[in-house]
Amino acid sequence: MASTASYVETQSRSGAFWGLLVLGGLFMLAALGAFLYFEHNGHIVTGMDNQIVWGIPHVFAVFLIVAASGVLNVASIGSVFGKPVYKARAPLSGLLALAMMAGGLAVLAADLGRPDRLIVAMTHFNFKSIFALNMMFYSGFFAIVSAYLVTMMDRSLNDYSKVMGFLAFFWRLALTTATGSIFGFLIARTAYGSAIMAPMFIIYSFAYGLAAFLIVQGSMYAWNKVQLDEGVLTRMKNLLAVFIGAALYFTAVMHLTSLYFAKQIDYERFLLLDGGIHTTMFWLGQVVIGGIVPLALIFTAGRSQTRVIAASVLVVLGGLAQMYVTIVSGQAFPLEIFPGYAATSSFQDGIINVYSPTLGEFALGFGGIALAFLITVIAVRVLRFLPQDDFAALKAGND
Amino acid sequence: MSDNKDGVSRRGFLATSAAALGGIALAPGIRLVEIAAAKPDDEPVSSKVRWGMLIDTTRCQTGCTDCVSACNKENGLGEVTKPRTNAQWIRKIDLTDLKTDHALSLPMMCQHCANPPCVDVCPTGASFKRADGIVLVDRHTCIGCRYCMMACPYKARSFVHEPHTDQKPEVPRGQGCVEGCTLCVHRVDRGGTPACVEACAAAGHNAMMFGDLNNPESEISKRIREVKTTQVRADLKLDLGVRYEGI
Amino acid sequence: MRLLAIAVLWGLTLVPASAFMAFAAAHAAEPGRTPLPAIAITKPGQCVEPTDVMRRDHMKFLKHQRDLTVHEGVRSKQHSLNECIACHASPKTGSVLGEDGFCQSCHSYAAVKPDCWDCHQPKPGQKAATGVRP
Numbered sequence: 004m005a006s007t008a009s010y011v012e013t014q015s016r017s018g019a020f021w022g023l024l025v026l027g028g029l030f031m032l033a034a035l036g037a038f039l040y041f042e043h044n045g046h047i048v049t050g051m052d053n054q055i056v057w058g059i060p061h062v063f064a065v066f067l068i069v070a071a072s073g074v075l076n077v078a079s080i081g082s083v084f085g086k087p088v089y090k091a092r093a094p095l096s097g098l099l100a101l102a103m104m105a106g107g108l109a110v111l112a113a114d115l116g117r118p119d120r121l122i123v124a125m126t127h128f129n130f131k132s133i134f135a136l137n138m139m140f141y142s143g144f145f146a147i148v149s150a151y152l153v154t155m156m157d158r159s160l161n162d163y164s165k166v167m168g169f170l171a172f173f174w175r176l177a178l179t180t181a182t183g184s185i186f187g188f189l190i191a192r193t194a195y196g197s198a199i200m201a202p203m204f205i206i207y208s209f210a211y212g213l214a215a216f217l218i219v220q221g222s223m224y225a226w227n228k229v230q231l232d233e234g235v236l237t238r239m240k241n242l243l244a245v246f247i248g249a250a251l252y253f254t255a256v257m258h259l260t261s262l263y264f265a266k267q268i269d270y271e272r273f274l275l276l277d278g279g280i281h282t283t284m285f286w287l288g289q290v291v292i293g294g295i296v297p298l299a300l301i302f303t304a305g306r307s308q309t310r311v312i313a314a315s316v317l318v319v320l321g322g323l324a325q326m327y328v329t330i331v332s333g334q335a336f337p338l339e340i341f342p343g344y345a346a347t348s349s350f351q352d353g354i355i356n357v358y359s360p361t362l363g364e365f366a367l368g369f370g371g372i373a374l375a376f377l378i379t380v381i382a383v384r385v386l387r388f389l390p391q392d393d394f395a396a397l398k399a400g401n402d
Numbered sequence: 403m404s405d406n407k408d409g410v411s412r413r414g415f416l417a418t419s420a421a422a423l424g425g426i427a428l429a430p431g432i433r434l435v436e437i438a439a440a441k442p443d444d445e446p447v448s449s450k451v452r453w454g455m456l457i458d459t460t461r462c463q464t465g466c467t468d469c470v471s472a473c474n475k476e477n478g479l480g481e482v483t484k485p486r487t488n489a490q491w492i493r494k495i496d497l498t499d500l501k502t503d504h505a506l507s508l509p510m511m512c513q514h515c516a517n518p519p520c521v522d523v524c525p526t527g528a529s530f531k532r533a534d535g536i537v538l539v540d541r542h543t544c545i546g547c548r549y550c551m552m553a554c555p556y557k558a559r560s561f562v563h564e565p566h567t568d569q570k571p572e573v574p575r576g577q578g579c580v581e582g583c584t585l586c587v588h589r590v591d592r593g594g595t596p597a598c599v600e601a602c603a604a605a606g607h608n609a610m611m612f613g614d615l616n617n618p619e620s621e622i623s624k625r626i627r628e629v630k631t632t633q634v635r636a637d638l639k640l641d642l643g644v645r646y647e648g649i
Numbered sequence: 650m651r652l653l654a655i656a657v658l659w660g661l662t663l664v665p666a667s668a669f670m671a672f673a674a675a676h677a678a679e680p681g682r683t684p685l686p687a688i689a690i691t692k693p694g695q696c697v698e699p700t701d702v703m704r705r706d707h708m709k710f711l712k713h714q715r716d717l718t719v720h721e722g723v724r725s726k727q728h729s730l731n732e733c734i735a736c737h738a739s740p741k742t743g744s745v746l747g748e749d750g751f752c753q754s755c756h757s758y759a760a761v762k763p764d765c766w767d768c769h770q771p772k773p774g775q776k777a778a779t780g781v782r783p
Contacts, residue, residue, distance in 0.1 A: 117579065127543050346495050351485070533721070569770040570774060
C-alpha cells in the first residue's frame with residue numbers, strides 16, 4: 004500500500020507533530036499580530052525611519068530568499084550533475100526551497116507600507132526595475148520548482164526531471180544574481196553599487212542553503228532515529244566547508260577592492276574598525292561565527308553529526324549577521340552628498356544613523372522562518388519528501 | 403529644428419517687448435508679469451519645458467529656514483516634531499569645508515534628475531518623471547517598499563510613517579507611501595512658482611530661482627549661462643534640474 | 650452517471666442560491682431593515698454627468714482623471730475629485746465622509762470601501778495662492 008506507506012515516517016510520532024505545529028503556529032500568530040500592529044499604526048511603531056528604511060524584517064526576508072535559492076542546490080547536484088546521494092535528497096531540497104521562499108516573500112510583503120496593494124505590485128511592472136524583475140523571478144521560482152518536484156515524485160514523469168532540474172538550476176542562479184543586484188544597482192551609497200554583489204550573493208546562498216538543508220535533514224533523521232550514512236555526511240560537510248570558504252573569500256575581495264578606492268576608505272574604516280555594533284556584526288557575526296568557527300567545527304567533526312549541525316546553525320546565524328551588515332550597516336553610514344564638506348541638518352545628514360529594532364520587527368522576521376517551518380513539517384508528513392535511500396529501509400522495517 | 407528656433411525667438415521677442423512695455427523687471431529674478439501664460443487646465447504638460455531651480459548659496463542665509471516652513475505649510479506637512487520619521491521634503495544643510503573651514507548653508511530637496519535612480523528602481527512605476535521634468539510619486543501605485551529611498555543619492559524622499567487627516571486638498575498624502583518635493587506641481591501647473599522660492603524672495607534673500615531650463619531666454623537659463631553652477635554629485639551624471647551656485 | 654452527478658451538483662448550488670434570492674426579494678421592500686444611503690443634495694443643479702451615469706461610472710471618471718492629473722498635469726475641473734467634494738460636502742460636517750456624508754453613506758450601503766480617503770482630504774479647501782512666476 005504505497006499510499007499509506009508515505010505516512011509511516013511521522014505516524015508514530017503524532018504528538019510531536021502536533022506539538023511542532025503549535026510551536027510554529029505561535030510564532031506565526033506573533034508575526035500576524037506585529038503585521039496588524041504596523042499596518043494600523045504605520046511604521047512609526049517600528050525602529051525603522053527615514054534613514055534606516057529597511058530593517059530587521061528585510062534582514063530575515065532577504066536571508067530566507069537567498070537561502071531558499073541555495074537550498075535547491077542539493078537537488079541540482081543530484082539532477083544536473085547526476086550524483087545519486089544528492090538525488091535521493093532532491094525532493095526535500097525542492098520542498099525547503101519553496102517553503103523558505105514563501106517565508107521570505109511573506110515577510111517582505113508584510114513590511115510594505117501598503118501591503119493592501121500587493122495586487123498593484125503584481126499588475127504594474129517597471130521593467131527597468133531590478134526589484135520588479137525579482138518579483139518575476141520569485142513567481143517563476145515557485146512554478147518551476149513545483150513542476151520539478153512533480154517530475155521527481157510522479158514516476159510517470161521521472162523522465163522530465165532532469166530537464167526541469169536544469170531549468171530550476173539556471174533559474175535560481177538568475178534569481179540570486181537579481182537579488183544581489185538589488186544592492187549592486189544602488190549607485191548612491193558607498194556600501195553598495197558593486198557588481199561583485201551578484202556573484203557574492205550566489206556563493207552566500209550556496210552556504211546558507213546547504214546549512215539550512217543539513218539542519219533540517221539532521222533533525223528529521225534524529226526525530227526518526229535514523230543514522231545518516233557516514234559517506235553522505237562527509238561529502239555534505241566538506242561541500243559546506245568549501246562554500247563557507249568561498250563566501251569568506253568573496254567577502255574579503257569585496258572589502259579589499261573597496262579599501263583600494265580612496266573615496267570608500269571612510270566606509271571601510273567605519274565597518275571594519277570603529278562602527279560599534281556594525282563592526283561587531285561584521286567581525287564577530289559574519290566572519291567568526293558564520294565563517295571561522297563553523298570551518299573549525301567541520302574539520303574537527305570526524306563522524307559527529309552533531310558538530311556538523313552545530314556548524315550549520317552557526318552558518319545560518321552568520322548569514323543573518325551578514326544580511327544585517329549588508330542591509331542595515333550600509334544605510335547607517337551617512338550618504339556623502341557633498342564630498343569634502345562636513346554636513347549637518349535636521350534630516351540626519353553627516354551622522355551615523357542609529358537603528359533600534361523593536362520586538363515586532365523580530366516577530367515579523369521569525370514569522371517568516373515559522374511559515375517555512377510549518378510548510379516543511381506538514382509537507383513532510385503528508386508526502387514522501389525524506390531521503391528515500393535511508394527512509395525506504397526504515398519504512399520496510401516498520402511494515 | 404527651424405520651427406523650434408522660430409518659437410524661441412518669438413518667445414524672446416515677447417519677453418523683451420513685455421519687459422520693455424512697462425519696464426516691469428523689478429529686480430533680477432523678480433517680475434510682475436509672467437512672460438508665458440500658464441498652460442490651459444485641460445492640456446497635458448509638454449516636454450518642451452523643463453522646470454528647474456537655481457540656488458545661489460552665497461545669498462542663502464545660515465539659520466534661515468523660511469523655505470522649509472513655506473514648504474511644510476504649502477504641502478500640509480506640519481512642523482517637524484519627530485526628525486527621524488517626519489516627512490522633510492526640503493531641508494537646510496549647513497556645510498563646512500573640511501580643509502578651509504569655509505561655511506555655507508543651502509536648501510536640499512529632490513533634484514528632479516533627468517535620469518532619476520528612484521524611477522529606475524521603482525518596481526511598480528509609481529516613481530515617475532513628468533514630461534516637463536518634474537519627478538513625482540504616484541501614490542495610487544506606490545506600495546511603500548522604500549527602494550527609491552535606498553536609491554536616491556540626495557535623501558530627497560520621505561516615507562509617511564503615520565496616518566494623516568490634515569492634508570491640503572491639493573496635496574493628498576497618506577500613511578505607507580513614499581513622497582518627496584513635487585516642485586509644488588499644483589502651483590506650477592497653474593502658472594505659479596514653488597512655495598519655497600516665493601518664501602525666499604519674500605524674506606528678501608532671493609537665493610532661489612525657478613524657471614524653464616529649456617527656454618534659453620528664461621532668467622534661470624541666462625543665469626546658468628553667465629555664472630558657474632554646480633550639480634550635486636555630478637559624478638553620477640544624473641543631469642539635475644536643481645543647480646547650485648557658489649559651491 | 651456522470652451527467653447525473655453534474656446535475657445533482659448544479660441542483661445543490663442552485664437551491665440555496667434561489668432560496669437566497671427569493672429571501673432577498675421578499676425583504677427588499679421592507680423598510681427599515683437596511684439603512685438607505687442618505688443622498689442629500691444641498692447644492693441643487695446639474696452634476697457633471699447625468700445622475701444615472703454618475704451612479705454607475707463615477708469611479709471610472711475619477712480614475713481616468715486621476716491618471717491624467719498625476720502623470721500629465723491635466724487639471725480640468727469636470728471630473729476632478731476636489732470638485733466633487735466642493736459640491737457634495739455636507740454643510741453640517743463640511744465633509745463627504747461621516748455617517749450621512751455623501752460618499753460614505755452610499756459606500757457603506759453598497760459595502761464598497763474606496764481608499765481615496767487614506768490620502769485625500771474629504772473636506773473642501775481654499776486653493777493655495779500660486780505665486781508669480783519670474
